[in-house]
Every structure is written in C-alpha cells, then in structure tokens.
Amino acid sequence: MFLSHSLSTPNSLLNSQNTKQFSTSTPTKQNKEMNTFCSFDSQKTLQFSWYNLSFGQYRPTIQKLKTFSSSKGQVLLFNHYKLQRRRVKAKFGFVDPLKSSNIDINKLVTGKLGTFDFVLRSKSTFRVDKVVDLEGIGGVSKESYYDAIVVGSGIGGLVAATQLAVKGARVLVLEKYVIPGGSSGYYQRDGFTFDVGSSVMFGFSDKGNLNLITQALAAVGCEMEVIPDPTTVHYHLPNDLSVRVHREYSEFIRGLTSKFPHEKEGIVRFYGECWKIFNALNSLELKSLEEPIYLFGQFFQKPLACLTLAYYLPQNAGDIARKYIKDPLLLSFIDAECFIVSTVNALQTPMINASMVLCDRHFGGINYPVGGVGGIAKSLAKGLVDQGSEILYKANVTNIVLEHGKAVGVKLSDGREFFAKTIISNATRWDTFGKLLKTENLPKEEENFQKAYVKAPSFLSIHMGVKDEVLPPDTDCHHFMLENDWTSLEEPYGSIFLSIPTVLDSSLAPDGSHILHIFTTSSIEDWQGLPQKDYEAKKELVADEIISRLEKKLFPGLKQSIIFKEVGTPKTHRRFLARDEGTYGPMPRGIPKGLLGMPFNTTAIDGLYCVGDSCFPGQGVIAVAFSGVMCAHRVAADIGIEQKSPILDVAFLQLLRWLRTLA
Ligand SMILES: NC(=O)c1ccc[n+]([C@@H]2O[C@H](COP(=O)([O-])OP(=O)(O)OC[C@H]3O[C@@H](n4cnc5c(N)ncnc54)[C@H](O)[C@@H]3O)[C@@H](O)[C@H]2O)c1
C-alpha cells in the first residue's frame, strides 16, 4: 500500500516559493533500491523526518539525519534507521537540488526501501552545507519512546491521540485492523462504500461548543465537506405512529404535538428541559472533568451552567419525562428516542446524554460527511501524522506491560514492544482489564464498573446495495422501525435501524443504486458454537426475515431489488472491532443514577488510561470524541504539558471515586 497525503502543517521554510525537490536512489546494505524525494528552500534549509506508513513487522526509526556537500556540488543527506529485529544502516542520498525544478511542496515526500513505503514529512531543520559523519547507531533511540501509546484507532482513540499531538506530545497509535476508525470505519465492495456503523453524526456542525467532531478535525487542520440531513430519523412505530424528526425544532414539535395534542404542554416542557441542559453544556469549554484546576475554573466562570449539570448528572431521561407526560404511548415514544442512542429505555438513559442528542440534532443538525463516515477517521489519522506522531496498522496489542505496577509499554502479537510514559486503551474496559492486562485481580474500580454496567448486545448488520427504483421519492436517510408491539423495543431483533446514506451522498454507490444499512440488536450467544455451514445458513435466514419485515412495512419489492448483500453478526463485530462479545458498549444493569457511575479516563493502574465508549459519557461517536478530549487533557496534565496540581488531584480523584460508589 503506498499512500500519499497533502502536507497540512507546512513549515514556513518549506512554504517558500523557491522550494526545490530532488530525488535519487541509493542501494542499501541489503542491496535493495530505495527512491526518496525531499524538498528544501533556496536558503538550503531542509525540514523533514522519515515517516513510515506501511510495513510488515519492522518499524524503522529515525536515528540521525545528516547532510554534506559533495565535490560535485551535490547535496547528500543520510539517514540511519533501525529495524526492530536487526539493525540495518541505510543511506539516503539526495542529489543536485539546485538543478531540479520539479517542485510540489504540497505533497508529502514519499519513498520506498525494499518492501517498505515511506513518507517524508517536515520536522527538523538542517543546514545543507555541513558535512557530517554517518555512523553512530546504538542503544534505543529516544524517538522510539513516546509520550503516549494509544491502543486502537476508534474515534475515541484518535481524538485522544490527535489532541495530545497538537499539545506537543509524541504519540503512537497501534491499530489491529488495516484502516483507522473501528466502529466508525468503512469498507468497500463492488463499487459501494459502506459505513461499518452508524451514519448519524452528532457533533458535526459548525455551531457552538459541542461540535466535537468538527473541532477534533479542525485541531489537526482538517475540514470535511458535509451534507445536511433534513430529517434525523423517521420513526415507524406501533399503531401506525409515524414521526419525522425534522432538523427544525419547531417543525418537529409541531409534528409531534399533532399526534399527541393533549400532551402539548408536556412535550414542550420535557424537550425544554433538555434544552436547559444542552445550553449549559454548550456554554462550557469541554475538557477533563477529572482535572480540578480546569473544573474549578469552569465553576468560577460559569457557576450556573456547572450547577445545572451537576444537578442533572445523577438523573435519567425517563424520570424527567414522567414529570411532564402521562400518555403511555408518548412515554413509549420517548423510550424509542432514547433507545436509538443508548440501546436502553428512557428510564435507563442519563438525562445529560439524552439532552445532548435530542437538542444537537436541531441546534447544529445532523450532517453527513461527503464520501462516508470513514473519512472522519482517515482525516484524523492523517492529521495525527501531520503533527509528527505515528499510527501503525496490523498492530495487535496483546499485553499492556507493567513495571512496578505502572503501565510502561505494550506488547504486540508479533512480539514487538513499544514503550511510553502513558498508555491509553481505546479497547473496551472489558477487553482492557480482561485481556490486555495480565493482572491477577480486577481493580476494585473496575469491579464496581462491571457490577453497575453490562455489555450491551451487539448487532446483526446487513449491508445491501439495491436498485434505486425500490425507494419511493423523498425517502429519508435514517429510519427506525418497530411494527406491532412496544414490548419488543429492547428485545433482540425487536426493532430495526435503517440508514440509506446514498439519499444524501449518491457517490457512495454505483449509478442507479442505493445503500441500505440495516441493523438490529443481537447477542453473541445466538451465534456461537455453530458449524460454519449452519452459521452461514442462520445468517441468511435471520437476514431474510429482517428484510421481509422492511419489505412489508416500507419498501415493497425490496428483495427483488437486491444487487449486493453482506451479513455481519456479533461475531463479525468481535472479530473486526476487537470488542468483547462484539458489544456496542456499556449498558446499565438496573436503573443507573444518570452518569454518576460512569468511570472517566484514569484507571487504578498508574500510567494507564481508558478512552472510548466504556468511559464517561458512554456510547456514541460524539460521546467517545468527548472522552478523547477529556483523556488527552488528563494525560497532558500528567506528563507535564498542561497545568496540574498534584495535591488537588489526589483529593479530587478520590472524591470522584467515592461519588461513583454512590451510583
Ligand atoms: N460497535 C458498533 O456496532 C458500533 C456501530 C456504530 C457506531 N459505533 C460507535 O462507535 C463507538 C465506539 O467508539 P470507540 O472509539 O470507543 O471504539 P471503537 O470500537 O470504534 O474502536 C476501537 C478500535 O480499537 C482497536 N483495537 C481494539 N483492541 C485492540 C488491540 N488489542 N490492539 C490494537 N487495536 C485494538 C479496534 O480494532 C478498533 O479499531 C460506539 O460507542 C458507538 O457509538 C459502534
């Protein structure tokens, strides 16, 4: 795989109009040809370092970059690097810079060594007129010791990594799969680009403080083109209750009150209370709630907003809905509103989380990234590299290495080891503490978490390509369907989620066709222990039933229109996302005290942090983005690149631990 990116953080010197590019090839010790290119300005100042994008099990490390002028007036630049298993010295020569006119400073400089592909990017400054020596590899390079290693490149992990990188930390992200994104990744088949998971993007607008995905991208110089979705979701519910959630809040309220005129006041008051919370959230600068200097600062600057949030922290949406609404059918509708984002009913959904999503869809609106959701992770990964940090794919972390009880590194399934000041796990807490850490006892904190939360079920996903004539005109992008019986809402296969992202972005599918991503909750137990043939047959059978239900209720002729179909089960989620039992995230065992019991990013293990959906505030792409922002702030404070007070920290973290026990 050979990648080329555009350089989004060019150094001012490299930006010079007079920048030149030149190339050469030099045999290495292994006698393999290597071609490299580099750029420099007319003042003969070079700026770059090596970056490796794709390789097998070796990780070249920059040791030295050195330059000299040859008798022919040529400029040569040498780089030593180390392969993980055995060391190889390599020389990189760059010839005749001043004669070359082939300049493209907007391209990252790419190179190849044997089977390795490289990208050269700007970093350090060198005078090109200095003759220097080439020897001197030895010991572990400082370059291979990181400020933070992030295990996993889901949105949670990537946001933590990029936020740290822009603060000046050197980060290494290790991803088991071949592309970034995890549940927010993508895959391509027969001309279709499928989103692995949800296509509903909250926090992706250009308004306010809560557009965390937009902000995470902007932090690393990326901006994505988006398509506004006029309808967040179209509900198709029992008793033919059909509700469209319009982007315009007033239109949504008008639509809902027309179905429940007797509950008009209750509707306005319930959603009004959500706005109170949303506005409080939106007025804050969002950083780590585990960092007391920041938190006290926010209390000082915005006491009302902070007290509002503190008040709602232990509350659930269902209780508040019941204060205003009496009609059981409308309360069931509120359950559905919560279920689609939390996989539990309103009584189990924290009020802060419900408010966040029930308002953001009208405030910033739901926006779909052109080219698919996968572009978000790709952009973040590129931004990370542009900041001088690194991401390795096919890097399956099997162990978190502890030294005197502190997390100091990780070990991969192929034997490679990497070390850092801090380790951040984007694997679920169940995977982190059940698999990656080989400690005998589960820390008390994690025990408490596992007592309060269970793994939410996974999904059965059907990705289909269909002929476009099967969709009526004005079909919405997102649908939620529960046909007959409200009691099936939370049952496996009870309700059906459907996204048709090609309604917004037709470039995702070949002409004349649409993508249907259908998913429904399903548990791994249903799919375990089956011989391969029976497993395949069961997939077909269950998928066929789901498609029949959609055909009956929404799209007559659906089966006949299928061009492509691929069915994934909880086992698929487990395999590709490395999530225990393929779980969608944590789900409260009983009625939680809002968000009070959710752990933040620090863990009982010194130097080990968690990020992602098993951390505060839970499931959801925007939620894990927030968890990434919080984690980066806490880690930055702990490694000394953000302000911290050790005394306050001890007291405050203990207080938070105690508060969680009240949940
Ligand atoms: N699970 C789903 O079905 C699904 C679907 C749609 C959206 N989502 C959303 O995405 C959110 C999850 O985001 P997230 O950032 O917490 O996590 P994530 O699951 O999206 O990403 C975790 C990443 O870590 C990698 N990983 C895990 N263990 C690893 C290991 N040992 N070594 C190397 N890499 C490893 C995985 O391959 C994955 O890329 C969910 O809450 C949900 O809202 C989930």
Ligand SMILES: CC(C)=CCC/C(C)=C/C=C/C(C)=C/C=C/C(C)=C/C=C/C=C(C)/C=C/C=C(C)/C=C/C=C(\C)CCC=C(C)C
């Ligand atoms: C600390 C203490 C003690 C105190 C203090 C007080 C305060 C200040 C507080 C504060 C707080 C805060 C800031 C908070 C925050 C929060 C947040 C941001 C949250 C967020 C959330 C979010 C979420 C949850 C989201 C979610 C979402 C989701 C899940 C989505 C999903 C989707 C889907 C699945 C789709 C559907 C589809 C169809 C229908 C088709």
